Amino acid sequence: MKEVLEKSAAAGAKQFAGSTSRKFNYYQPKGRRATLYEDVTVDVQPDPKRYLLQDWIISFADGTPAYCETRTDIKSSDWHVFRDPNGEWERTHYIRQSGIEKQVSLTIENARKENAFENLDKTWIKVLQDHFGASKHPEYGLGMLFQSAQRDGMSQMINNAILVNSSDKLRYAQDIALYMMEIAQDIDQLNEAAGKENWLNHPLWQGTREVVEHLPASTDWAEQVFAANLVYEPLVGELFRSGFLMQFAASHGDYVTPTLVSTAEADFERNLAYSVEMFATFLNDPQYGDHNKRTVQNWLKKWVPMCVQAANQLQPIWSQPRVKVTTFVDSNTRAKERFSSILEQLNLKLPEEVKL
Template sequence: MVSTENPAPSFPKPEFTGAEAGLQEFPSSKSRSYNYFKPRKMRATVYEDVTFDVQPDPERHLSQGWIYGFADGPGGYPKDWTELKSSDWHRFLDPNEEWEQTIYRNNSNVVRQIQLNLENAKKAGAYRNWAGSWVRFVERHLGAWMHAEHGLGMHVFCSEQRSAPTNMINNAIAVNTAHKLRFAQDLALYNLDLTESELAFDGSVHRSVWHQDPVWQGVREAVERLTAIGDWAESLFAANVVFEALVGVLFRSHLVMQVSARNGDYVTPTLVGAGEHDYERDRSYTRTLFGMLTGDETHSAHNKQVLGGWLDKWVPVAAHAARELQPIWSQPQEKVVTFAESWDASVNGLRTLLSELSLDEPKGLA
C-alpha cells in the first residue's frame, strides 16, 4: 500500500568554515579600532586610513589571488612591470601624506596665491618695469618650458601612476602628475595674461621655439624619450631624479629665479617658485621610495646595480639637454649668474640626492 503522506521537506545544511582572511591575525585584531595594517605611529593617520590596503594584493589579503587579469599576462599589478625588486612594496608610505583632501587643498591654495599675485601685478602696472630683453626671454623660454612641464605630467607621470604595485606608490605619483599639469596650466594662463597686457608680448611664439629653436631641442628630445620608457620605476627615476635635477631645477631655480628681479620682474618668481615647491614635495616621496629599495635587506645589491645602469643611461641625455640651453643664460640684460655656476649647483644637488640614496656618482657627471 502506497503512503499518501507527504515526505518532510529537506534543506541543505549550511556548513560554516573559517574563511582564510577572517582567521588571520592582524595588528588590530583584538582592538576596538580595527585595521589590517600597522600604523607608522601609535594611531593611524587619515592618510594611512584612506590609502593603505585600498588596493590589496595576494601577498596581503586576496587569498584567492587576483580577481581580474589581462588577456596577455598575469592579473592585478604585476611586479615584473619594473626591473627593481622589493621585499615588501607596501612598506612605502608617502612622507607628504597626500590624499584626496590634501591634493585639492594644496593646489587650490597655490592657484589662489598665483591669481592674487597676477591681479596685483596688473593693478600696479608691474610689467612696465621689465627690460625689453626680458620680455623676449619670458615669451620664448618660459613659454617653451610650459611644454616640458605638460609633457612630463601628461605622458610620463600620468602613465606611471597605474603601474606601481601598491596604491600608496600610485597615489604619490598621481599627485606628482597633478603638480605638473597644474604648473603647466599656470604658465599657460600667465602667457595669456602677458599677451593681453601693455607689453609687446607675442603669446604664440613659444610653440615655434619648442619645435624649432636649437637650444630647446635637447630638452624636447629628453622629454620625448622619457615618455617611451616601459618600466614605471625607470620612468620615475629618470624623470624625478635625473632630468629634474639636471634640467628642471637648472632652468627654474638656477636661472629664472635668479635673474628675474634684476630685470625688473617680481611677478615671474612667484609663479616659478610654486613649481619649485611642487618638485620639493615630489622629490621627497621619490627619495623615500628609492631609498627603501636601495636599503632593501634582500634586494639592495640588485637594485643599486639596476639604478646605476639607469644613471649611466639617462645622465648623458639630461646633461646634453642642459648644455644645449647654455646660450639663453646670456640673453637677459642683467646677467647675475653664469651657466657654469647654475650647472655646478644642479650637479651638486644631484650628487646630494644620489648620496642620500647610497648610489655611486655616474662617470662624466661633472
Template sequence: MSPRRSYWHLEGFGRKPSRYEIVSSRLLYHPERGFAVSTPAGALHERFGRGSSITPVSWETFEDPRETTYSSYTKLQSGKETFVDGLFDLADETGELRRVPASWLAFVIRVVAPLRYPLHALQMIASYVGSMAPSGRITLTALFQAADELRRVQRIAQLTHRLHSEHTSLGGDDARTRWENDPIWQPMRELVERLLVTYDWAEAFVAMNLVMKPLFDGVFMMDVPIHAEAVAPSILRGFCFSLAEDARWHAEWSEQLAMLMNEKEANRRLMAMWVQAWTPRALHAVRAFAPLLDGDLLARREAAFSKSLERLDLPRPAGSRT
C-alpha cells in the first residue's frame, strides 16, 4: 500500500495541485472541530469567529487571485523594497529632500507623517481578521496584508526622519500630537478606533477592506502624490506608487471573498447593512482633508468607491457620490 500524499484531501482535483493549493488548503483545525484545550482565546473565537453573524459558505473555495505563498510574497516584496531603497539612495545623491519648498514640507508634516498611526491600526485589524477567519486561505491573505500595512508604517517613518534630518527647523517629530489633536485627523481617528473594537471578524473585514481602505488607500496612496506632483520630490511619488500596488491587491482579494460571501442572500443583506453603517464614517474621515486636496480628485475617488460596491451588488450608501 503506497503512503498517503500530504495533499490527499486535494486528490479529487484529478490533477496535481498547485503549490498554492497545497500550502493553503485546510490549514486550520479549530473551525470544524473547535479547540482541543479550553482557553479564553477559544471563547473569543467561538463568539466572534465561528459565532460571526455571517452565514457560513464554502470558505475553502476562496482563492487569493495572486495565489500568494510565503516564498512568493517575500520574493515579490524584496523587489519592491529594492525599488524604494533605490529612491532613497537617489534622493541622498541628488540632495532632493534638501530642496523641497516650505509649503510641501508643511503638507508632509501635517498629512503624511501622521499616516503611520492609522496604518498601524490597519495592520492590527488585518491581523485580527486573519486570526479569526474560518479558513487558512483567508488567514494567509489577511496576514500578508498586515505585513503590507507594516511596510507602509516603516517607509513613512523613514521619509519623515529623512526630512527632519535635512530640515532641522522643523523641530521634533510631532506626528502623534497631530494624530491625537489636529482637527483634520479626528474623524479618521474615530473611524479606526471604532474598527479596533469591531470583534465580529466578517464585519471587521467588510468595514476595513470594502469601505475604509478603498477610500483611505485611494486618497493617501494615489491622490496625494498627484495633488503634490508639482512640488513634491519624486521619492514621494515613487514610493506611494509602490505602496499603492499593495493596496490594489488588497482590493482584489477582498472582492473575491466578498463575492463568495454574497452567494447567500442573507449575507448580501448583512453586508449591505454593514456598508451602510460604515460608509458615512469613512466618507467623513476622508472629506476632512478636502481643504488640503484637489476637490476633483476626491470626487473621483468617491465615485470609484461607489462603483466598487456596485460590482459586489451592494447598494450605494446615501451621501456617497456617483
C-alpha cells in the first residue's frame, strides 16, 4: 500500500483534501474550532445534498425517501446549519442521566431513613397522589412525541437534540412513577392509581390532556417541537412544576419532591435552549425566513389558546395544600412572562386575535 501511495504521489495524482489530517474537516464548524460534539454528530445522517452521490439508499414503498422535506411546513436552505448549544451526544448524555438518577436515589434513600415521608402534611400527600401522580402522564406523552419527531428531522444535529429531549422526558416520567411507589411503601393512605384516574377523568387535567393528545395528531415534526417546547412547556408544564410544586413543597415538610422536579426544570432549560436556537435558524433563513415566520404564526394561533385554557383549568390545585404559599394568579403571570420572553428571543409577536 505504501508503494502505491508513493507511486501515485510521484505521478502527481490528486489527493482527497485533508486526507493527511488527524481531525475531521469536511464541515464548517460553528466556532473557530470544531468540537467533539460536531465531530461525532455532523453528517452522521446521510443526505444526497451532502456527499451522498447515489441519492437516498432507502425509500418507502411509495417512493418517499427515507428523510423527506415534506414532513414539515418549515423550509430550510441548509438543514445542517443548526448546532445544539448544549453540545450533547451519546456519551455526555449517558453521564448526565446517570448523575441525575444517583442524585434522586440518594435523596429518596436519605428521606426514608429519616422517616420524612411519614411526616408529610396530609393535604400535601393527597396533592402528590392526585396531581403529581397525574403529571407523569403528560411527561411520558411528550417523551413519546419527541421520540417520533426526531425520526423525521433532516439532519443528525436536529434529530440528536430532539432524541435527547425525548430521553429527558421519559426519564422524568419514570422517576415520578418510581417515587410514588417509594412513598406508598411508607404511607398507607396513598393510592398509586389515583394519578392515572385523575389524568383520565378529573376536570382539572382535561385541558392539559387535550393538548398532549393533540400534539401527536400533527404530522409535522417541527410543529410538534415548537408547540411542545415553546408553547406548552412554559405555559403549562413549567407552570405546574415551578409555579406550584417547587413553591409549595417545603412548607409541607417535603424536600424530596423539589429535588426530583429540579431535574426536570434543568432539562427544560437545556431543551428550551436548543429549541430557541433551532427555530432562530429557521426564522432567519436567508431564503425561507419569511415563509417560516408565517408558518410559526399559524402555529401560535393554534396552540396558544389551547395551552392557556389548559393552564387555567389547573387553577384549583393552588388552593388544595394547607399552607398557601402563592396564588395561581402570581404563578400564571410568571409563566406568561416567561412565554413572552421566549417570543422576544425569536423576534416573534402573538397574532392580534390570540390573547394570553
